[in-house]
Amino acid sequence: MRSAFTAAKLTSLLGVFLAVSVLMGIIGAGLVAPVVGAAGFAAREGVGMFERLPGDLDQNPLAQQSRILAADGSVLATPAKQNRIIVESGDISEWMKKAQVAIEDERFYQHGGMDVEALARAVVSNATSDNTQGGSTLTQQYIKMALKEEALKDGDADAIRQLDARAGMDGYIRKLRELKYAVTLEERLTKDEILVGYLNLAFYGDNVYGVEAAARHYFNTTASELTIAQAATLAGVVRSPTATTPVATPELSEARRNTVLDKMYQQDLITEGQMEAAKGLSVQQLIEGNLRDSQRSCINSRNPYFCDYVTAWLLQQPALGKTPDERLERLTTEGLTVETTLDVEMSDTLEEMLREATPPNEYHVGSAASVVQPGTGHVVALAQSSEYSFEESSDKIESTSVNWNVDTVHGGPGGMQIGSIAKAYTLVEALEKGIPVEATLKIEEPGVASSSGVWLDNPEDPQPMPSDGETHPVGVFQKEDFQEGCTIGEDYWTVRNAQDQNHDPEMELRQAASLSVNTAFATLASQVGTCDIRDTMTAMGMHQGNGSEPDPFPPSIVLGSDYGSPLTVAASYAAFASGGIYCPPTPVTKVLDSDGNEIPLEQQACERVVDEEIALGTVELLKGVVSMEGSGWKAILDGGRPAGGKTGTNDNSTHTWFAGFTPQLSTAIFVGGRIGNSQPYDGDMVDLTIGNTVVDGPLFGSSLAAPTWKRFMDWAHRDLPNEDWEKPSTEILNGKRVTIPSVIGMSEEDAQEELREAGLTGSIQRVGSSQPEGSVVYTTPGVGSSIRTDTPVVLHVSTGLAPVQQQARPQPVPQPQPQQPAPAPQPAPAPQPAPAPAPEPPPSAPAPVPPPPPGDDDPGNGGPGNGPPGTDPPGQDD
Known part of the structure; x- marks a missing residue:
């Protein structure tokens, strides 16, 4: 088979070689007249010939220009070829000329249009292997590009097909044709004129x-x-x-x-x-x-950022061609009509509000927002505070062409840290595992850590008082507290709450959600499974700005140190609003060819990713955020319109968010700096004055993002009916009765998994026991008890030391706040009640316009154990 194929191929190529020889003899004898077009090349002498080629759209409109339309039919942009600026030989660096010749045709100055050595080498290679090797000279390449430009201008599809032919008789005919053109051209133009023409084309x-x-x-x-x-x-x-x-x-x-x-x-x-x-x-x-x-034509669009997004989105559509080059060719030459989802008035208003919220400022803070329609994924608005310009301002915040709203694949900067936006997915997984809305979480007694997150009262490795004397109450979590493969990379992880508050031993899930309490969510994540939370995020369309899956390690999955784009967040949160149906964001509804025929696009369909009852339960919890008791109280909509949402802040307040939704719209608003490679602000993001807003203390998601979200959503809903969601079922609200499974003797991790499968949550309390370290000694309530799923189970886990062998927990150095007494050693296996913690002052109820309630709209300290070795520390998230 191989020998027969090679022989046939060799015979064919020898025929071509013979034809080339005959052709060159004819040309050399002057028996063939110059081909039409070559004389035109000579007459124009060099770059002058390109004056007849199409330039930019505004200067030389094409009859077959394409149109990008807004949802109301107005024209947003008219893509067309081509961005080209013709220059003469003296305006081109000699290095450029040398580089192009070196890589494309090193014997350019020696041959007469046909490189016999290269052609012979190609013939031998093609005849003796399955690889196709070209022997084209730079002059031949120039001829092909020029002919293709003419064919594109004339809309000659057959000519384009012939010019792209690589195999069979069409390929040989094309090669012969280019050889004849090249030889003729070399007789009429100088080498420099040919090279300059090539570089311009x-x-x-x-x-x-x-x-x-x-x-x-x-x-x-x-x-x-x-x-x-x-x-x-x-x-x-x-x-x-x-x-x-x-x-x-x-x-x-x-x-x-x-x-x-x-x-x-x-x-x-x-x-x-x-x-x-x-x-x-x-x-x-x-x-x-x-x-x-x-x-590109987008620079003159009414919404250039959205136009860029649409263009990038279309270049991913296989229906428009096999490669991005083919798709771009079709978009800019074939007179397509692209109908988009953009609500121009809504997008213009959003842009105006963003610019008012974050006008030019010394902190290099800007804002961006995306609006998605639940149930369809239609991107109805997309805007940012910057001016669209390729001449970027020095801070790359005031003026830029970078689209902050989208992922890298569509031209975005890679996203921004999402902070506590991530906590919503832990709520979904908790409800999936049977934890009801009205559940009460049991939270371990806090430890004491330095401001850098070092666990000071670690029983196994007590640490001295930090030099600055600053300490904080923290939740302490260890590797075995989380799912294998999705746990921390160090021995422990310390988690702070906002203002060092909300360290009660018990907390209602509603309160934890509305105040965004870091230690409560870390506890909840340890109970429901960090790997499972990652899977839920992925199913709901949440991914990082570079397209990768969410980081499954606790600091990221719980507190949101991953980077996401506003459009991704808005589309994912729309799944809550639509009752668990996720629709990938789409900016285009239809593409028509020049004859008005619809081109079928390959779009991912909407999909149910969360059970409707689970989604309704999550909405019930997220509605508590947008209430006078919640961290998003500044986002409460006029007239008490139902809405759910979540604040978000990273560890140095450079990235802040409010993402929220109604049944009709899902909007994610980002406010911050350090976007992509923008200029960072040297100081702390504390006590800022941005436009007309004075921020007392750190910049949080509730500072600017939440009130901007409210202002926009009030405007966007001005003519929409007041809609609400159905109440979740009694089982979702209050749970169901189950039996505590037998977990005695199991490892902590296996016991947690067993409880999760039963729809229960388990907190950990370590007790002195001679049982193997890390094994469950007993539970509270006891194994076999029938309880509702809103009742947490305490797993009493052995330290591996009998009570008499255990050393008393080291007392921390006196702190500004009173410390909780260490629990006395307990005998095993009989359960003993833990000593009551010292009372904390209850959080003050917020007044109509006071400072926000003590929710975690500020960072939680990551400290050691932030993730697997080599990962960045987590953002301090609200």
Whole structure:
């Protein structure tokens, strides 16, 4: 089979070789007239010929331009080819010329349009292997690009198909045709004119054509000023502009750039020192802070950020072509009509409110928001406080082209830390595991930690008083408290609450949710399973800004140190509003071709990801956040309109959120700085004055994000009916009766899993016992008891030491607050009541316009044990 195939292939290629020889003889004898088009090349002499090629849309509109429409039918943008700036030879760096020749055609200056050596090598390679190797010269490539531009301009699909042919007779005919054109062109133009024409015509990725536009776009320079490293980067892009674009794939672009530099050195075009110096600069360094206007039509759109998002979304649609290049080609040349979901008035109003909330300020704080329709996933509004510009402001907050609302795949900065936005998913998993809305959580006695999270009264390793004398009550959690594979990476994890409050031994789940109590949620997560919470988040569409799954380790999964985009958060929270149905966010409802025929898009359908009763129970808990007793009290809507939501703040208050929903709309509002590579504020985010808002103390999700959410949602619902959700079932509210399973003698982890399967939660209390360390000695209530699922079970776990062997718990150094007395050693196995904790002052009830209640709308200290080795410490989350 192989030999027969090779023989046939060799015979065919020899025929082509013979035809080439005959053709060259004919051309050499002058018996064939120049092909139509080649004379035009000669007459225009170099770059002048490109004046007839289409430029940017505003200067030379195409008959087949596409249109992007808002939901009301108004035009948002008219995508069209091409971003190109024609320059003369003297305006192009010699390094650029050398780099392009080195990588594409090292014998460019020696051949006459056909490189016999390269062609012979290609023939032999193609005849003796299954690989297809080209023998095209730079001149031939130039011919092909020019012909394709003409075919695209004329809308000649057959000509485009023939130009793209690579195999069979069509491929051979195309090659012969290009050879004839190339030889003719070499007789009429100088080498420099051909090279300059090539550099003006080539596609350099990211919607930029020609070396001048590429230099400006990627490096904020001109073609005449390109350095060796910059020139080599651009030269490397041409062969595969989608795969090696410096923006989307900097690593691949850098590898290709280094190949170009190697070629330049091998051909004595640069010295070894110049090569090494150029390789010392990463592609990321070359483009960082330099990306500029690619002259896409979105820059003139009424909502350029949404326009960019739509364009990026369309380039992911297989229905428009096999590759992003093909999809872009179709979008910018085939007269498509793209109908989107954008409510222009709503989006404009949202943008205005964001700019009023975070006008230019010394703290480099900006804001962004996305609005999604529950039940459809339609993106009805998307805005941010910055001005859209490729000429970014120095802080990259006032002016930028980076879309803060979307994921990296759609041009976003990678998201922002979501903080306690993540806690909603722990509530879902708790209800899934049978914990009812009216449950009471048992929380272990707090330990004492330094401000850096070091556990000072650790019985196994007591620590001295910190030098600054500052200590805090903390919840202390250990590896075995969480699911295997989704636990902490250190021996322990200390968790702080806002204002060091809410350390009661028991807390209603409603209160924990409304006040966002960190220690309560860490306790709850240990009971319901951190791996399972991660799975719930993923099912509900919550992922990181770079597209990866949520980090399953407790500091991230519980307190939200992961990075997410506002659009992802809004779409995920819409699943609560719609009763557990998740719809992937979509900005486009329909795409029509130039004849008005609909192009079927491949879109992920809406899917039920949470049982409706579970969703209703979660909404019941999240409604408590948007109440006078909740951390989101500043988001209460006019007229008492029902709404649920969650505040969020990271550990240094640089990222704050309010995400909330009604049955009609889900909106996520972000307020903060340190977005992507924006300029950070040097000071602490405390006692700020931003626009007309004075922030006393740290910047929280309740400071600016929540009141901005309220203002927008009140406006957006002004003409909408007042709707509410149904009440969850009695079982979801109050739980059901189950029997405590036999867990005596089990490991702590296995016992917790057994309780979870029974729909119960288990807190841990360590007792002196000669039973193996970590094994369950007894439970309270006892094994076999019939209890409701809202009743927590206490697992009394052995320390491995008999009571007489145990050392008394070290007393912490006197603190500003009174400390809880250590429990006296208890005999085993008979259960003994733990000593009552010292009373704490109850939180003061909030007045109509007082400071917010003592919820955890500020960080919880991560301390040691923040995650697996090598992970970043968690955000202090509200």
